Amino acid sequence: MAAVEAASVDKVGLELQAILGDRVSRSQSVRDHHGKDESWHHPIAPDIVVFPHSTEEVAAIVKICAEHGTPVIPFGAGTSLEGHVIADRGGVCIDLMQMDQVLAVNAEDLDCRVQPGVTRKQLNSYLRDMGLFFPIDPGANASIGGMTATRASGTNAVRYGTMRENVLALTVVLSDGRIIKTSRRARKSAAGYDLTRLFVGSEGTLGVITEITLRLYGIPESITSAVVSFPDLKSAVDSVISTIQMGIPIARIELLDKLQVQACNSYSGLGLAEQPTLFLEFHGTTAGAEEQAKLVGEISGEFGGSDFQWTGQLEERNKLWEARHNAAYAAQSLRPGCQLWATDVCVPISRLADCIMETQADLEGSYLQAPLVGHVGDGNFHLTLLIDPEKPEELEEANRINDRLVMRALAMEGTCTGEHGIGSGKMKFLQAEHGDAVAAMRTLKLAFDPQNIMNPGKIISL
Template identity: 60%
Template sequence: MALKAIKAGTRNDSGIVAAKELLAARFGERFQAGEAVRAQHTHTTTYIPAQLPDAVVFPESGAEVREIVKIASAHRVPLIPFGTGSSLEGHVNAPHGGISVDMMRMNRVLAVNAEDLDCTVEPGITREDLNTYLRDTGLFFPIDPGANASIGGMASTRASGTNAVRYGTMKENVLAVTAVAADGREISTGHRARKSSAGYDLTRLFVGAEGTLGIVTSITLRLQGIPEVISGGVCPFPTIADACNAVILTIQSGIPVARIELLDALQMKACNAYSNLNYEETPTLFVEFHGSAESVELQSRQFAEIASELGSTGFIWTTNPEERSRLWKARHNAYWAQKGLVPGAAILSTDVCVPISRLADCVAATQEDSAAHGLVAPIVGHAGDGNFHVGLLFDDKDPADVARAEAFVERLNARALSMDGTCTGEHGIGQGKMPFLKAELGDALDLMRQIKRALDPDNIFNPGKIFA
């Protein structure tokens, strides 16, 4: 578990001093070494202990990133790419010290190709800012991890979110990237064609690499047309099994649901309190459909019939934008709602993913586990793809409570793997999931290490992540 596994790595103090002097001279006010700035560039939304970088640099172009990488490479100094800091597994910690590379000033839209439904952006732009920019084109970028994350961070962690059941994850929606390699070259992994058989799939290598293979400087993305009509609704069920079976039947029936989120009874209680709602505090699906007025109405009726057969007390749906926005804002605030269940407690937000046919079994067993050990652990999940999150609340000052939390997470990951699932559907590995990656991948982990050594022989890119 992460609290046991995360240790400070071996520091290259002389190299760090030399690199800091060169970067300070080159970047002036865009190089900061004050403690407050360094503290802002480590973890803030997770229980994983903070490990501060030695300084922060703010590049404004790919050319400047190349300069930073060349300096770091020459002195063997770690570089930790930073977007908005919303990741949850210690991705932006600096266990070996080094330089945090804040990409948020590289936030331009470089090109929009409306006819081809794609765009190219710099990594620092956030998903909300991108969609604001795209609004007048009639297009949008559909990947929605909840937080207003940077596109670069989303690509690096292979993010997904509430829309993944219809639109896929970052893996399916990144066409190409440019990235600065360890020798200072800026490489391109592809072009804008929708498919290619040209050599190794380097795009997919960088998507999900968590900044360990290079620093991404631009991303080419697939876009979608903004739907004519969007309907959303809330559907309570007597049990978790009923709700999960409704998800399975909906997908098997070919109903093109855009979002289908599962919240257990405890999560519904938290959302009601935090977001001032008045829904039943029972296992619930939040559902959304995209399309024409006729297709959305048909899909909503078909889903309502399935839900009724499985014991739902009623599917309440609407096409009113304000009502839908209120519903999904509550869903996106689930993390903060969870914290309100036990004021002052630390929260360990973790995720697993299983085949949807095993989702009900995995969620039910996880609830039984938390109840048996007296833990407060609300569950919310992307039910359409078998991914769910547990927000475990505990006292991080009490060693016994920390041990209980760590043991729970170990059992959760073992349970998911035993059901042919994965230790993480979208959080990524970072530091927090490292202990479970070997159990999941076996000898394939050695091949990943070989790729890392080949592309980053001096281990300067985000060291201490994915691999111990």
């Protein structure tokens, strides 16, 4: 599909203005802001940006775009990492951040319904006085709609799962403007195809998500955090594997390599020993969380872990996890002016140590810096390659390391992405991972979006 012609853009713009008035923008600065995410990928601006307030307005926008064959790119907080929102074929960007209402909370049923522009921090602030929280925490203050579209997970996934397990139902606008609801609020159903799971992780390629029903949890009686350092990465990972295999219901296990610890110390003022380090968190009763912390402390000691420190103090816990969430910015501070090539893979936890150690060997033979962090409790880890995208040799080297990392993970029966998603950045690996299943995905894409207007050029190549 070629970029949209100027005359067609003008006509689409006029029809959209008739519905939305001044919530339609063709300003260059607004368009530029919506043509990029937080990745290294070259930004490409959409032709028009719109700001709807309701499902019905989104449906009207999509109908206009369908009539003119105009691409539609949903946009949330802009924190994606694989070029998900780049408008490489022009079109209309639907910024959903003004759809930011918590529509219903059913405290007795432990669920809620929100619009896609609600952010995870906003939602948890709204829920706090009810004694409830939503645990999926990808680090950035992402929108719930974006988290759903990319099947996000994050630091709490080892205990609470990912968006796949925590989205109960969706309202979606299809490529022809029809509005569908994928499920009801019941906790289980055997009625028909599981459309909810189909749209979770679809990255805007099948429809625009306009409402999300989420599973909620009670705020734990006690939350305890801990830090422990290790002489080497293998010892740290082996202690994680042992902890998981013993069935300790740990909430978070985050691994930082030596370089990432150095970056966090400098950026966030932590003062940690500059060694491979685990950040941990335990949820439960006061006695239960304390018991979990002591058990993990003993396991860590068996693998050479030292200076195991744990605390239930809110201020200390917040400082620790704020530093973890700022790890990417801390990494960037190691090379001011650089851009981040962030990549991730996920492998069966029994292969995690092998995958990390082989990746470290690659990095030791490279001139690029690339701090490593990971949600290692579920076999997922990330590299943050620090590059100058204006230097072709650095892009080539980053591409080499990324290719080797992904193919290594696939050889270990893992996946090319544990949580970043495919976007445009990892499309080339989909065939290697899924084989003939990609043809089935392509059939689904064409069934839901026969004109290929829904975020074209992402996930599936047609």
